[in-house]
Amino acid sequence: MINYFSSDFKLGILGGGQLGKMLLYETRKFDIHTIVMDPSEEAPCKISANTFIKGDLMDYDTVLDFGRKVDLVTFEIESVNVQALKQLEKEGIKVFPSSSTLEKISDKVIQKQFYLDNKISTAPFSAFNSRSELLKAFSEDQLSLPFVWKSATGGYDGRGVMIVKSQEDLEQIPQGKCLAEKLIPFKNELAVIVARNPSGQVISYPVVEMEFHPVANQVEYVICPARIEESTSVKARQLAEKVSDAFEHVGLLAVEMFLTQDDELVVNEVAPRPHNSGHYSIEASYTNQFEQHIRAILDLPLGDTESKVAGIMVNLSGEESYNGPPVYKNMEQILKMPGVTPHIYGKKETRPFRKMGHVTIVNKDILKARSIAEEVKNTLKVISEN
Amino acid sequence: MINYFSSDFKLGILGGGQLGKMLLYETRKFDIHTIVMDPSEEAPCKISANTFIKGDLMDYDTVLDFGRKVDLVTFEIESVNVQALKQLEKEGIKVFPSSSTLEKISDKVIQKQFYLDNKISTAPFSAFNSRSELLKAFSEDQLSLPFVWKSATGGYDGRGVMIVKSQEDLEQIPQGKCLAEKLIPFKNELAVIVARNPSGQVISYPVVEMEFHPVANQVEYVICPARIEESTSVKARQLAEKVSDAFEHVGLLAVEMFLTQDDELVVNEVAPRPHNSGHYSIEASYTNQFEQHIRAILDLPLGDTESKVAGIMVNLSGEESYNGPPVYKNMEQILKMPGVTPHIYGKKETRPFRKMGHVTIVNKDILKARSIAEEVKNTLKVISEN
Numbered sequence: 001m002i003n004y005f006s007s008d009f010k011l012g013i014l015g016g017g018q019l020g021k022m023l024l025y026e027t028r029k030f031d032i033h034t035i036v037m038d039p040s041e042e043a044p045c046k047i048s049a050n051t052f053i054k055g056d057l058m059d060y061d062t063v064l065d066f067g068r069k070v071d072l073v074t075f076e077i078e079s080v081n082v083q084a085l086k087q088l089e090k091e092g093i094k095v096f097p098s099s100s101t102l103e104k105i106s107d108k109v110i111q112k113q114f115y116l117d118n119k120i121s122t123a124p125f126s127a128f129n130s131r132s133e134l135l136k137a138f139s140e141d142q143l144s145l146p147f148v149w150k151s152a153t154g155g156y157d158g159r160g161v162m163i164v165k166s167q168e169d170l171e172q173i174p175q176g177k178c179l180a181e182k183l184i185p186f187k188n189e190l191a192v193i194v195a196r197n198p199s200g201q202v203i204s205y206p207v208v209e210m211e212f213h214p215v216a217n218q219v220e221y222v223i224c225p226a227r228i229e230e231s232t233s234v235k236a237r238q239l240a241e242k243v244s245d246a247f248e249h250v251g252l253l254a255v256e257m258f259l260t261q262d263d264e265l266v267v268n269e270v271a272p273r274p275h276n277s278g279h280y281s282i283e284a285s286y287t288n289q290f291e292q293h294i295r296a297i298l299d300l301p302l303g304d305t306e307s308k309v310a311g312i313m314v315n316l317s318g319e320e321s322y323n324g325p326p327v328y329k330n331m332e333q334i335l336k337m338p339g340v341t342p343h344i345y346g347k348k349e350t351r352p353f354r355k356m357g358h359v360t361i362v363n364k365d366i367l368k369a370r371s372i373a374e375e376v377k378n379t380l381k382v383i384s385e386n
Numbered sequence: 387m388i389n390y391f392s393s394d395f396k397l398g399i400l401g402g403g404q405l406g407k408m409l410l411y412e413t414r415k416f417d418i419h420t421i422v423m424d425p426s427e428e429a430p431c432k433i434s435a436n437t438f439i440k441g442d443l444m445d446y447d448t449v450l451d452f453g454r455k456v457d458l459v460t461f462e463i464e465s466v467n468v469q470a471l472k473q474l475e476k477e478g479i480k481v482f483p484s485s486s487t488l489e490k491i492s493d494k495v496i497q498k499q500f501y502l503d504n505k506i507s508t509a510p511f512s513a514f515n516s517r518s519e520l521l522k523a524f525s526e527d528q529l530s531l532p533f534v535w536k537s538a539t540g541g542y543d544g545r546g547v548m549i550v551k552s553q554e555d556l557e558q559i560p561q562g563k564c565l566a567e568k569l570i571p572f573k574n575e576l577a578v579i580v581a582r583n584p585s586g587q588v589i590s591y592p593v594v595e596m597e598f599h600p601v602a603n604q605v606e607y608v609i610c611p612a613r614i615e616e617s618t619s620v621k622a623r624q625l626a627e628k629v630s631d632a633f634e635h636v637g638l639l640a641v642e643m644f645l646t647q648d649d650e651l652v653v654n655e656v657a658p659r660p661h662n663s664g665h666y667s668i669e670a671s672y673t674n675q676f677e678q679h680i681r682a683i684l685d686l687p688l689g690d691t692e693s694k695v696a697g698i699m700v701n702l703s704g705e706e707s708y709n710g711p712p713v714y715k716n717m718e719q720i721l722k723m724p725g726v727t728p729h730i731y732g733k734k735e736t737r738p739f740r741k742m743g744h745v746t747i748v749n750k751d752i753l754k755a756r757s758i759a760e761e762v763k764n765t766l767k768v769i770s771e772n
Contacts, residue, residue, distance in 0.1 A: 286725050
């Protein structure tokens with residue numbers, strides 16, 4: 001067995017944002033040597049990595065050179081040069097998740113087709129190479145309102161997704177390869193995080209429930225455990241594990257699903273990395289998602305995914321009309337509330353809706369957690385004094 | 387209120403060992419800018435501090451210069467230059483805990499006298515300026531066997547303390563200022579960690595129980611909650627809070643006590659910083675001791691100290707007869723066990739009995755935690771392959 005701890009082993013992480021930062025909590029805990037690359041010199045990962053390299057994650061040569069410096073490559077963002085990852089794999093450097101998994105996921109059209117090919121329940125859709133192709137299909141009645149427009153690549157934080165209900169909405173559709181998905185009336189948006197290691201050990205986290213901000217299309221509350229039937233929970237976890245096995249995924253896979261009005265589960269999309277819907281796990285779970293991702297990619301035994309206590313996460317997003325160095329208004333008030341832990345990502349500038357941190361509220365009683373979470377949400381604000 | 391988060395505020399930490407490293411988990415979580423100083427270039431804190439400075443913590447000018455670079459100074463080790471701290475306080479730089487608290491604690495003779503002056507129950511003792519003074523007192527029947535010899539300054543990790551039972555033991559006593567304490571037959575060794583902020587808010591952690599290695603005088607298991615009567619627990623926490631108030635302590639204070647055969651609580655000694663007996667809190671408590679220390683010194687509201695689940699900590703000490711780069715033998719086996727989290731401090735060399743890390747075992751059932759902890763202890767070993 002390879003000695004990962006306090007040794008010459010080097011783990012490379014592509015991407016130095018908050019997900020990488022939270023992975024580094026775990027590599028510091030285990031004394032695993034890390035090299036992190038990010039295009040920004042102010043990346044949150046700059047501190048806590050053994051070595052930080054500024055570089056373009058989408059550049060073939062940059063990613064190739066980076067990978068050759070380490071023993072194992074992982075990533076905290078999907079926008080990395082896949083061809084470079086393929087080449088690294090050919091050269092015998094481990095890449096987890098694999099380039100092949102990443103390819104299937106990072107283009108949403110390919111991802112959706114993969115679900116169909118693997119008999120994984122997902123909303124019906126049509127794929128288009130361009131905006132004009134989509135508009136032509138609409139004008140020929142092959143596509144009708146309402147529908148969900150999704151960009152094939154590049155969507156994150158609610159971008160690249162739009163509900164198209166009217167002619168005005170149609171005119172807003174950006175250029176580029178995309179898909180139009182049937183709008184499913186759902187009861188709940190759920191997520192299940194699955195961990196899988198190269199030895200094939202698979203384990204899922206309890207189902208979480210996501211409540212969304214109606215306008216910004218960003219998550220307001222992530223609630224664990226989800227307030228659903230036990231039987232639905234079992235099915236959701238099995239579905240997520242099936243998805244992970246189908247992708248032969250190594251590391252963490254966050255599987256986002258809808259629970260329809262008819263109690264059917266439908267896969268929305270996946271992310272092959274630690275995910276916003278799993279941040280609650282730092283305070284609530286026996287093994288947090290970041291430690292779990294490290295265990296999985298190093299082919300170590302996976303840890304217990306159950307919860308010690310109920311957990312609710314609130315995203316901390318920049319308030320509208322504020323740009324500049326962040327000020328966390330009313331932090332002292334929320335620190336008085338029991339079971340409340342803020343996480344500040346260390347971004348140097350706030351912008352409207354920019355993810356600046358999150359706050360997790362844990363409690364033995366989920367109803368108490370929910371009411372404290374609402375108080376936190378209404379109290380703590382990220383503004384700027386510029 | 388001062389903006390500590392993502393701002394120009396600078397926190398200085400004297401000492402860069404594992405306690406500092408675990409404080410840095412929390413400063414990274416809150417995006418608090420840190421400058422850490424340690425005499426070793428290989429200090430565990432070198433990564434994760436915004437700035438690391440190599441320097442002698444006992445040197446007046448070095449500590450003074452360091453303190454002038456920051457807004458607030460704290461320390462994770464008692465061996466720092468107290469006069470420099472006093473001068474920094476005069477210059478308006480906050481020092482928590484204060485130089486005055488540190489002075490009362492770092493000399494064990496002064497510490498014991500402080501307990502007497504404040505009517506805090508502690509074992510009877512005599513103080514001696516030198517080894518020869520002690521031997522003279524013994525020869526004049528003013529001191530009888532057995533007794534506990536303690537060095538007035540410089541003791542840590544079980545050093546500077548010796549049970550003197552025989553003539554041979556007497557001959558082993560080192561030079562220097564010391565005290566001889568009555569050997570109290572005790573049922574239990576307990577510890578209570580107290581947090582106190584400048585506003586005077588005080589909160590104690592649940593009582594922990596410590597089981598010691600008979601030879602090395604180091605802790606084997608730290609068990610929370612302690613297996614004692616509820617009434618004893620209440621008294622122990624009150625006693626610890628009284629001690630904290632008496633010292634007017636700011637930050638964390640670990641109060642080590644004996645529970646005598648007659649169910650009396652007797653204070654053994656204190657440490658004005660996060661403490662080995664509080665490491666379990668990272669996985670078990672609503673607010674871990676490191677986050678709590680940060681809250682306390684910044685005069686933020688203190689967090690809930692109660693436990694989510696039972697927690698047992700096992701120290702990970704270098705095995706006898708091994709020196710060199712560490713190898714954590716059987717790590718994979720212990721990672722299979724539920725609720726087990728190893729912490730590797732990142733020291734570059736192992737030595738017999740050197741604290742190389744710890745492992746915390748959490749479980750809803752304390753008996754299960756205890757049996758898993760024993761398995762961990764018997765399985766995971768720190769050796770070297772040199």
